[in-house]
Amino acid sequence: MIKQEPMIDIKCEPSDNYDTVNITCEPSNNYDTVDIKYEPSDNYDIIDNKCEPSDFYETVNIKCEKEDLQYQSYDCSMDSSYKKQENSLDFNVENGTHLLSDLDSCRTIKRQGWADSTSGTYRTHLKTYVKFWEDYKLKPVPCDQQQTVELYIAYLFDKKHFAYSSIRCYINIISVLHKMHDLKDLVADFWNIKHLLTGVKRELGASQSCKAPVTPELLLNVRKSLDKSNHNNVVFWASCLTGFFVFLRPNNFLVKGTFNPEINLRRIDVLSCSWGILLRLKVIKTLQFCSKPIEVVLPYLHDHPLCPATAMSNVLALAGDPLDPLFRLLDRSCLTCIVFLNNFRFILQHMKMDQLRYRGHSFRRGAATWGSKVGLSDSAIKLLGYWSSDCFSRYVDTDIEERLKAISTFSSLLPR
Structure with missing residues (x-):
């Protein structure tokens, strides 16, 4: 921790x-x-x-x-x-x-120029930067010289023991503060700083510690541990399948803090259709400006334990008004992202699994990996996950079976 x-x-x-x-x-x-x-x-x-x-x-x-x-x-x-x-x-x-x-x-x-998640990230980075210039009695903005930035990189490397990817993110606050003052971006404009970062990358490596994906097998085991007659478990299970089938982190469709009807889902945002459920999302990370309707599909998988439309229908069957929060618990409070993740990790711990390997990103990562495994094209995965770039490929885990199949195909027609 x-x-x-x-x-x-x-x-x-x-x-x-x-x-x-x-x-x-x-x-x-x-x-x-x-x-x-x-x-x-x-x-x-x-x-x-x-x-x-x-x-x-x-x-x-x-x-x-x-x-x-x-x-x-x-x-x-x-x-x-x-x-x-x-x-x-x-x-x-x-x-x-x-x-x-x-x-x-x-x-x-x-x-409003920054998303809530970006503001939170900058708060964390600013806190570390403030501690640095307080300890070293340096001027934060503007930096007196490029050596100040180099010293901060060394501070993150030696004192904080950050990974290379974290160091790249944390020094960005210096660029942001200088741009706010219409000052030169020291991080981007000086060769010595780029060279120092290359040295950090060579020393630490560029690998990232990715969280484990949520798989269909894991969801089946989670379902077995739930009492389906419990109101809160009905809401929790629908949230699990929504995150997986819609390729979303929980904080994209659950409440963060206080319920806001302009952003968070209400019961009226769910439409039952013959083929399943149409869910109208307000804002997600990759579509923040409401440039077009965000309508996602939860299909009916008849008699399947992982049917997302059935899980959502069970939520709608609970008592409530159309303008009430969609994921509302028995005590009339909202299921927040933090409560959801804590409950999910508690279940994993009860199942004797390493719950620290899973976070909200695990649902998005698991959905992308499963889509690739069953043969969905890259364009289909990008469509379902609302990716506008190829960054989704970082989420896809290729298992050993696929590697073995690929190398077998590669080797099968070699000349003798």
Whole structure:
């Protein structure tokens, strides 16, 4: 298990040098993010920064507040959209309130530029980067020199013991922060950094630790361990088959946190047909902008224990209103992704299996592997899994039987 380090509160107070501020870090009660509030400082060209725990867990909130409208401009160093320009914004009593309101709206819209999963990933990467520059007393943005990036790579290599693929991901936060300030991307533009990453790749290798796929045999064993008369088990089993037959991670169709009718599935989003079930999804990772309807098919497999349409019909047979959450438990709470995965791993542990080898991705990986094994074409797998590129091939596990068949065919017509 990876021990998470707590996020920190960053408090900035006026320094003796009027061109900068002093930064002190204290432990935070909020491990996800911080709010950054800007208030006028004694130096009229800069502002004092105070960071407090945020109630908004998706991203960093940047708030600019002005106690006195007599100040002429602000320099919000965390976001290039609000930096002081050569022709600074003039605030006055008449238009200051409206302008601040527009800035709030702009910040709200910009937060939507990243998907929730991306925001969560950047939070994790930012936490590690903050710990690094705090320990080494370095300037985070902009980096003083490319050696700072090289030192961070060495820090991730020696101190954090990350894999090569993780190091590549974690240093991306430096690129993101610099782009936010309209600064040069040090990671992409310097040969020495690319060369150092090549050395890390050669030292550690580029292999990734992939989670085990969910197979049809595993699903059959899971089904045997469930009491089908239990309300919660009916909902859980339908979720298992939905993830497998729709090639989706559970967080693509289950609730993450609080139920949102604009995103999460309701009973009204399920349509029974003669051939099976038509499920209307709102948003998934590969189709985030609702550019077209996301309609997935759950076929009827008559008298088959893995029939997804039958499992979904059993969910619809439970008491509920059309606008209720689709995957609702007996206590009227929603089946969340975390609860689902915890229950799935508990069942695997009860079956004497290594439950740590399985995650939400295991359903998507298992579906792609099974599709390849039964002879589906690459285009068919991409269609069912909503892949727009060939990255799905990383999910497909080729077993030893297929390799043996291939080499037998290869060898059968050799001349004697």
